[in-house]
Amino acid sequence: MKFLSAISLLLAGAVWVPVSAQTTFQWPEGKRVAVSLSFDDARESQALNGFDLFARHGAKATFYVNPRSMEKHIEKWKQAAAQGHEIGSHSDTHPCSGNFPFARKNPLEELTLAKLEADLNTADRDLQRLLGLKATTFAYPCGSKFIGRGVNTQSYVPVIARRFRAGRGFRDEAANDPAYVDLAQTLGVDSDGMTFEQMKAAVAKAAQQGGWLVFAGHNIAKPGNQTTEIAVLEEFLRYAKDPANGIWLDTVDAIATYIQKHRTEP
Ligand SMILES: [Zn+2]
Numbered sequence: 352m353k354f355l356s357a358i359s360l361l362l363a364g365a366v367w368v369p370v371s372a373q374t375t376f377q378w379p380e381g382k383r384v385a386v387s388l389s390f391d392d393a394r395e396s397q398a399l400n401g402f403d404l405f406a407r408h409g410a411k412a413t414f415y416v417n418p419r420s421m422e423k424h425i426e427k428w429k430q431a432a433a434q435g436h437e438i439g440s441h442s443d444t445h446p447c448s449g450n451f452p453f454a455r456k457n458p459l460e461e462l463t464l465a466k467l468e469a470d471l472n473t474a475d476r477d478l479q480r481l482l483g484l485k486a487t488t489f490a491y492p493c494g495s496k497f498i499g500r501g502v503n504t505q506s507y508v509p510v511i512a513r514r515f516r517a518g519r520g521f522r523d524e525a526a527n528d529p530a531y532v533d534l535a536q537t538l539g540v541d542s543d544g545m546t547f548e549q550m551k552a553a554v555a556k557a558a559q560q561g562g563w564l565v566f567a568g569h570n571i572a573k574p575g576n577q578t579t580e581i582a583v584l585e586e587f588l589r590y591a592k593d594p595a596n597g598i599w600l601d602t603v604d605a606i607a608t609y610i611q612k613h614r615t616e617p
Pocket residue numbers: 391392441445492493
């Protein structure tokens with residue numbers, strides 16, 4: 352009888368326990384939330400303003416580069432890689448939808464998977480040539496994950512899943528659930544134009560679920576177009592470093608690697 356009631360309690364539990372409560376995933380050292388700061392396109396402002404800022408706070412970020420864009424400040428980029436920042440791939444030619452005028456010469460709508468792989472190979476070769484390293488994570492240019500049109504559209508997520516530990520999206524609206532996330536479609540939340548209060552609120556929301564929030568920005572500068580502000584980042588880095596806030600701030604690769612090692616499935 353006792354045994355049966357234990358079974359029925361278990362069954363009742365299985366019905367009532369929400370999915371999030373079944374997650375047993377734990378961040379290291381009792382941290383409540385993981386956060387990555389990532390920046391795309393190897394913009395000049397990242398080299399001129401970003402690396403010093405992160406050095407002042409002893410923080411690491413992930414930079415998704417189109418390798419040839421690093422050439423003008425290549426010494427700074429070499430130093431950034433040596434200091435432990437992650438240098439990820441953002442492809443060679445940055446293909447996006449042809450609806451963007453800048454992308455019309457090389458639009459996703461006209462690409463094939465073979466051409467896309469060739470583009471990724473060129474980026475790999477240039478990254479090896481310029482920094483002597485291989486990217487382990489990727490950011491989808493414009494956050495787009497398809498090639499082709501209409502009935503001939505194909506996802507290129509499987510290509511990224513084969514080649515990289517993680518692929519980061521853009522302008523997604525949520526943090527990642529470490530026990531569930533498909534790392535090839537890791538969500539990325541736009542940090543450009545955010546205030547410190549907005550960044551803090553996004554982290555607090557992610558912490559409620561023990562999530563992994565990946566910010567994705569472009570310029571690191573004074574307020575402007577596609578810019579995560581220097582002053583906002585200064586304040587955010589001070590906040591993220593305070594042990595009272597329970598934040599694990601690290602690169603996309605470091606956190607994705609931890610997730611792969613510490614979850615049972617998938
Ligand atoms: Zn980009």
